[in-house]
Amino acid sequence: MSAAFSSVRAIRRPGSFAGEKHSPPVASSKFASDFLGCAGRLPFGALSVSIRPRSARRRGLSSVVAVSDVVKEKKLKRSSSSSDLLITKEEGLELYEDMVLGRTFEDMCAQMYYRGKMFGFVHLYNGQEAVSTGFIKLLKQEDCVVSTYRDHVHALSKGVPARAVMSELFGKTTGCCRGQGGSMHMFSKEHNLLGGFAFIGEGIPIATGAAFTSKYRREVLKESDCDHVTVAFFGDGTCNNGQFYECLNMAALWKLPIVFVVENNLWAIGMSHLRATSDPQIWKKGPAFGMPGVHVDGMDVLKVREVAKEAIGRARRGEGPTLVECETYRFRGHSLADPDELRDPAEKARYAARDPIVALKKYILENNLASEAELKAIEKKIDEIMEDSVDFADASPLPPRSQLLENVFADPKGFGIGPDGRYRCEDPKFTEGTAHV
Amino acid sequence: MFGVVRQKVSAGGSPLTILGQTLPFLRAVASPLRSYSSAAKEMTVRDALNSALDEEMSADPRVFLMGEEVGEYQGAYKISKGLLDKYGPDRVLDTPITEAGFTGIGVGAAYHGLKPVVEFMTFNFSMQAIDHIINSAAKSNYMSAGQLSVPIVFRGPNGAAAGVGAQHSQCYAAWYASCPGLKVLAPYSSEDARGLLKAAIRDPDPVVFLENELLYGESFPVSAEVLDSSFCLPIGKAKIEKEGKDVTITAFSKMVGLALQAADILAKEGINAEVINLRSIRPLDRATINASVRKTNRLVTVEEGFPQHGIGAEICTSVVEESFGYLDAPVERIAGADVPMPYAANLERTAVPQVEDIVRAAKRACYRSMPMAAAA
Numbered sequence: 001m002s003a004a005f006s007s008v009r010a011i012r013r014p015g016s017f018a019g020e021k022h023s024p025p026v027a028s029s030k031f032a033s034d035f036l037g038c039a040g041r042l043p044f045g046a047l048s049v050s051i052r053p054r055s056a057r058r059r060g061l062s063s064v065v066a067v068s069d070v071v072k073e074k075k076l077k078r079s080s081s082s083s084d085l086l087i088t089k090e091e092g093l094e095l096y097e098d099m100v101l102g103r104t105f106e107d108m109c110a111q112m113y114y115r116g117k118m119f120g121f122v123h124l125y126n127g128q129e130a131v132s133t134g135f136i137k138l139l140k141q142e143d144c145v146v147s148t149y150r151d152h153v154h155a156l157s158k159g160v161p162a163r164a165v166m167s168e169l170f171g172k173t174t175g176c177c178r179g180q181g182g183s184m185h186m187f188s189k190e191h192n193l194l195g196g197f198a199f200i201g202e203g204i205p206i207a208t209g210a211a212f213t214s215k216y217r218r219e220v221l222k223e224s225d226c227d228h229v230t231v232a233f234f235g236d237g238t239c240n241n242g243q244f245y246e247c248l249n250m251a252a253l254w255k256l257p258i259v260f261v262v263e264n265n266l267w268a269i270g271m272s273h274l275r276a277t278s279d280p281q282i283w284k285k286g287p288a289f290g291m292p293g294v295h296v297d298g299m300d301v302l303k304v305r306e307v308a309k310e311a312i313g314r315a316r317r318g319e320g321p322t323l324v325e326c327e328t329y330r331f332r333g334h335s336l337a338d339p340d341e342l343r344d345p346a347e348k349a350r351y352a353a354r355d356p357i358v359a360l361k362k363y364i365l366e367n368n369l370a371s372e373a374e375l376k377a378i379e380k381k382i383d384e385i386m387e388d389s390v391d392f393a394d395a396s397p398l399p400p401r402s403q404l405l406e407n408v409f410a411d412p413k414g415f416g417i418g419p420d421g422r423y424r425c426e427d428p429k430f431t432e433g434t435a436h437v
Numbered sequence: 438m439f440g441v442v443r444q445k446v447s448a449g450g451s452p453l454t455i456l457g458q459t460l461p462f463l464r465a466v467a468s469p470l471r472s473y474s475s476a477a478k479e480m481t482v483r484d485a486l487n488s489a490l491d492e493e494m495s496a497d498p499r500v501f502l503m504g505e506e507v508g509e510y511q512g513a514y515k516i517s518k519g520l521l522d523k524y525g526p527d528r529v530l531d532t533p534i535t536e537a538g539f540t541g542i543g544v545g546a547a548y549h550g551l552k553p554v555v556e557f558m559t560f561n562f563s564m565q566a567i568d569h570i571i572n573s574a575a576k577s578n579y580m581s582a583g584q585l586s587v588p589i590v591f592r593g594p595n596g597a598a599a600g601v602g603a604q605h606s607q608c609y610a611a612w613y614a615s616c617p618g619l620k621v622l623a624p625y626s627s628e629d630a631r632g633l634l635k636a637a638i639r640d641p642d643p644v645v646f647l648e649n650e651l652l653y654g655e656s657f658p659v660s661a662e663v664l665d666s667s668f669c670l671p672i673g674k675a676k677i678e679k680e681g682k683d684v685t686i687t688a689f690s691k692m693v694g695l696a697l698q699a700a701d702i703l704a705k706e707g708i709n710a711e712v713i714n715l716r717s718i719r720p721l722d723r724a725t726i727n728a729s730v731r732k733t734n735r736l737v738t739v740e741e742g743f744p745q746h747g748i749g750a751e752i753c754t755s756v757v758e759e760s761f762g763y764l765d766a767p768v769e770r771i772a773g774a775d776v777p778m779p780y781a782a783n784l785e786r787t788a789v790p791q792v793e794d795i796v797r798a799a800k801r802a803c804y805r806s807m808p809m810a811a812a813a
Contacts, residue, residue, distance in 0.1 A: 144549070146545075177580060177581050177582045177584070178582035178583075179582075180579055180580055180581075180582045181580040181581060181582070185580040185581070187577070187580065187581035187582075187584055187585055188584065189581070189584040189585060194545070194548050194549075194585070195573075195577075195580075195581075196580075197572070197573070198572075199568055199572060202541065202568060202569070202572060202573060204541070205537065205538050205539070205540070205541020205542050205544070205545060205569065206541050206542075206544055206545035206548065206569075206573055207545060208538070208541065208542045208545060209541060209542035209543060209544060209545020209546040209547070209548070209549070210545045210546070210548065210549050211545075212542055212545065212546050213545070213546045213549040213550070213551050214549075216501070216527065216546070216551060219527055220498060220501075220527045220528060221498055221499070242537060243537045243538055243541065246533070246535035246537060246538030246539075247538050247541075247542070249533060249535070249538075250532070250533065250535065250538055250539065250542065253533070406582075406583070407578050407579050407581075407582050407583040408578065408579055408617050408618050409578065409618070409620070409641075409642045410578055410583070410586035410588075410641035410642050411640060411641045411642060
């Protein structure tokens with residue numbers, strides 16, 4: 001085992017923020033074993049491994065990750081059992097509440113699915129809450145989030161009410177998309193959640209377009225205060241898709257205010273990331289396109305939050321995109337229809353021990369940010385919200401039949417029909433330049 | 438003067454036909470009159486598209502153009518000539534060769550209130566981006582229950598050009614027109630090109646705008662109304678290019694020109710054909726088509742694309758559903774050959790409908806033709 005992992009460790013060294021969280025040997029091998037999960041060894045024949053001395057500094061290489069020294073220092077500080085706290089009490093409670101909301105909601109979804117109230121494809125986010133909370137809680141309402149089919153918790157973190165999401169899942173007309181979208185297509189214009197896409201990789205160009213709009217508004221439409229950032233969430237499997245690379249290229253080329261967040265949970269349904277990817281370290285793909293690539297422990301919301309602050313700050317200042325790889329894990333199967341037989345129970349147990357909610361709770365209590373009672377109060381509040389959202393969704397009506405044909409077009413008749421129902425071009429005044437278009 | 442005007446008239450169809458057929462005795466007089474009337478100017482389709490883009494971009498700062506070679510190269514087919522100089526690289530974007538990526542970026546920008554015009558060098562390349570056209574653009578208004586409308590235009594040349602081979606010659610009208618949530622337009626003349634492109638850019642829904650490369654250089658007369666900067670044509674309404682009473686011929690894009698030529702030939706044989714320029718493939722103007730069939734009782738549909746599941750099939754079904762009792766003959770469907778487009782020039786000619794095919798079909802519909810076997 002040691003022989004296999006030592007060479008793996010060497011791969012991680014170069015320009016590595018991968019090892020950033022702990023001091024060398026213990027951490028790297030711990031990290032390596034976690035990263036490899038249980039899926040067995042890397043196919044070493046496929047990688048050209050050159051073992052480099054541990055002390056080699058890689059800063060000169062262009063492939064080195066370029067993340068600010070501020071983050072590095074903070075991480076090093078924390079790793080040596082820091083005494084400065086990363087969050088205030090309010091922030092801590094906010095993060096805790098958001099993660100508990102996400103977890104409880106997803107558990108409730110599973111219950112409702114097995115009771116037949118929810119149907120179709122439902123993909124749950126249990127275990128990955130730190131990524132959603134860590135990033136989205138730093139965003140403003142005007143910032144955009146683009147997600148995949150595993151989007152319930154992104155919607156909740158962005159501010160879509162739990163009632164609206166639950167009704168949408170039940171297919172009721174009071175849902176955030178009036179029951180027309182479903183689990184995989186959560187949209188909210190008010191909260192700037194741009195979906196909810198079933199095709200992997202589909203959301204990445206959309207997010208890049210939203211970031212493009214932000215830049216366009218600032219530079220062409222001269223709205224000088226427009227500094228909206230877009231955060232795109234997607235998985236490890238998506239990182240092998242052409243659209244991902246196309247957008248990394250264009251985002252870096254045009255310096256768009258976007259953060260690409262990879263939720264690397266090591267599995268794409270039943271396909272292990274290591275079996276599908278020639279170089280499994282996704283963060284490395286950022287520098288290849290001229291943007292920083294960062295790897296962070298996605299099971300720790302505080303670490304995610306630190307990296308997120310830096311990346312979102314970069315984007316807001318107009319310095320361009322960042323690629324953030326969050327190593328995380330989903331506790332449940334790919335969807336509720338997935339029997340989840342291919343994953344090793346030992347791997348699952350290892351990650352379950354790193355449950356982000358438990359970790360945050362421990363941090364809060366150990367650092368006396370809040371008492372046990374306050375945390376219990378939050379949990380109770382979330383339970384009540386859940387009950388209410390299920391009751392609301394149950395009581396809501398199904399969409400009426402007339403809703404079937406609605407909303408296909410924003411303007412069903414097409415431009416050219418005037419308000420009086422006649423064709424505009426038949427109006428004799430049409431071409432006097434006074435036509436109201 | 439008349440002779441000069443005649444020379445400039447495109448091979449694709451006689452613009453005098455409209456006046457000409459109904460008032461033949463005025464034809465000789467028409468041209469000098471026209472120079473005093475408002476219908477004197479001629480404009481190529483290319484200029485029509487360019488002027489439409491120019492006007493829409495100047496009227497609304499949210500409109501921007503993106504595509505391969507639209508900027509410094511002045512457009513792969515010079516449609517966007519001069520726009521980069523006028524509007525700058527922020528609004529006329531040269532993209533890398535990443536259809537899926539930049540189409541998705543356009544859709545994402547449209548979600549947020551900008552009005553992108555995405556140019557595909559040909560619609561064949563749109564297949565690399567078709568996921569975004571259908572799944573992110575067409576379906577979004579529905580999936581979000583009206584929250585996110587997508588005011589985007591996808592435009593580019595469609596259909597066969599000359600000798601460009603199988604992968605550059607497919608017609609995508611039927612593919613896009615079958616998808617709810619998209620509007621699909623196919624202009625023929627300069628007037629169509631201007632009016633429909635302006636309508637498409639102002640429309641709050643995704644529009645697929647199918648141009649034709651061989652029509653870009655053709656000139657058509659345009660009236661002053663057409664040149665007005667607020668000129669728009671309605672989406673969803675067909676145009677009757679030539680009125681008739683014996684047989685209805687429907688066509689779109691380049692085939693309209695062939696249909697008009699066929700109508701001329703048929704007129705000499707005593708068959709008065711009505712030619713409908715569909716203009717809008719989705720929504721299809723079923724009302725106009727059915728009204729025409731109820732008048733003439735015979736129908737010939739013409740299209741350049743593959744026959745199976747094509748536009749002609751949809752029109753035929755629409756007529757059968759709504760005007761079956763009025764049909765005096767089976768519907769004749771002219772389409773491209775059911776093969777990928779061959780390269781050899783003579784084979785290409787046989788793979789695309791020609792004027793003779795339309796004339797033969799119209800005669801068959803009027804029961805005036807030779808038996809089918811002899812017509813091969």
